[in-house]
Amino acid sequence: MASNSSLLPEVVRIAEAASARVLEIYETDFSVDHKADKSPITEADMASHHIIVEGLRALTPDIPILSEESANAPWDERRYWTRFWLVDPIDGTKDFVNRSGEFTVNIALVEQGEPVMGVVTAPALGEVYWGLKGEGAWKRDRAGKTLRLSVVEPPASKRVVASKNHLNDETRTFIEALGEHCLVQAGSSLKFCRIAEGEADIYPRLGPTCEWDTGAAQAVLEAAGGKVRKLDDSPMEYGKEDVLNPYFVASGSWYEPGGA
Template identity: 45%
Template sequence: MAAINVSAIMPDLLQIAKKAGDAIMEVYNQPASFTQITLKSDQSPLTQADQAANDVIAAGLAALTPDIPVLSEEGKMVPYEVRQTWPLYWCVDPLDGTKEFISRNGEFTVNIALVAGTTPVAGVIYAPVTNELYYTNGQDGAYKKQGDQEVEKLAVTGKTEKLVAVKSRSHGAPEEIAFLSQFAVTDEVRIGSSLKFCLIAEGKAQLYFRHGPTMEWDTAAGHAILAQAGGKLTNPDGEPFTYNKPSLLNGSFLCSGWQ
């Protein structure tokens, strides 16, 4: 992180995320019949909003940090032979929760993370429908700001006697139920996108286990925020969860509201 002062650029970074959210909302607020939905090569949906948000973020980051490369879900894929040499890069999901966007439940986010080597060190998650910003500069904690309200410092609850598990709105697997059975889970919350990480970071849940596949840009910003709030994201066996892998596909992982 020596090459960049994240604290100094955080206000600009938050504005980039909000402008991307504005671009998404321009599409979201159109009549549903006007929203063009296509399919990517892996058959996941791509809307006008994904590309509009990506254009805003790509331009904003290029102006803010021209020497730091960007790896984005909607951008050009970069071969591992190239990106393995990157000491720092932005890992971006312009619209996380496209299925939530299409179903119009509001549970989608803009994700921007700064990755140093193989570890996310700073990040921003913006939920445009609720105007909620979650962020960390990687140095002095994680924070939430909703609308014009005061900034709130985030903190996990720690390992409590009664645990709340957060689960995906659109995905699920029997393996997740089996894995979580080893914990004293007494309640569950279902929510879309990277907001699952945020719920743990702000102490509203303590566990999130994901068995099904995700991509690095789905988890990087949430990983950074959760870590700075006092929680952690690891492989199911407790080993470190790393980024900038030869394959950008993530394996299973566990988020917890304690170290």
């Protein structure tokens, strides 16, 4: 069985191939459809999905794949998955449709309920993030420069990264309780990545997300020294029957629930 460190470069390559196709579509007059839950979907979501799934199946035919765009594997099958790929072909489709640039392509490897490898690309921004448990996290920018990532201890005024589309009353109350702060706006899984690279300090998510929305970026953040915890300070769990996540807080290593 190939080691995770040997798989990682190929997973980055697969994510970049999907990102290139997504960017091609992004630069056209694409159409937008809607799923049953009213969320938007474009041909870019499906193109990215197919490139990633085909690439991962060729790379690791023995590891099952759960993607947002094929999330129909029955629980009676998934419950026995101890190691699987978790894919969000485009996180932030609303940002894609609105052409904000803040959408991402996400691939995570989950082992025993924990995301241990993550690759996040931001096609329109030319950014690629990757992280591996026990080995660290990195970013390659638009200029091709690769930097090792590390979270930072927060200043007195904490930089709170929040969703532009999901800033609800519960989240505002949480943020106010942090004391002196400033808001850093970011879309999709880039919110985790901004903390991983030291550009933000904390991301409270007191609203619905699914496992594929968070797995890859959580792996990057944790590999950079940060953490993602439920509100009771227990770890996030992946591979559940219900793919919805509980509320959580992503942060540097400094944050402790109840005493920011």
